[in-house]
Amino acid sequence: MCDIYFNISPGEAEIPSAMLSDDKNWISYQLFIRVERPEKIVVGRLGKFTFPAGEYIYSGSARRGLCARVNRHLRSEKKLRWHIDYLLAAAAVTITKVRISTTNECQLVAESGGEIVVKGFGASDCCQGCGSHLRRQ
């Protein structure tokens, strides 16, 4: 198994795809997210939730176009589509670090642990019973 970590400074927009070696099967990522103060956020059709301040980890996958997917998460201008888009659009929410991995995303959720704040968040396609792919640490 293999991982690369990127520290993200505020306003920094991109992870360079050249940093991801071609010989590795990069399939998943984690976003390390800071919620500075409690935020009430409407998460698409899931509904409205209060996210307590704290550090969160979101685990996702993209078998193709992983780097583009992560860079999309890092951009602020976009149409809100996934649950995570709604969280990241909130003013007091920032990505502080990104992990790119060769490990299955559900395995990453299990390893990182943490509490579920919103049941089903980012887990629409999850078949391993994670409960939520967003966890508060």
Ligand SMILES: [Zn+2]
């Ligand atoms: Zn899962």
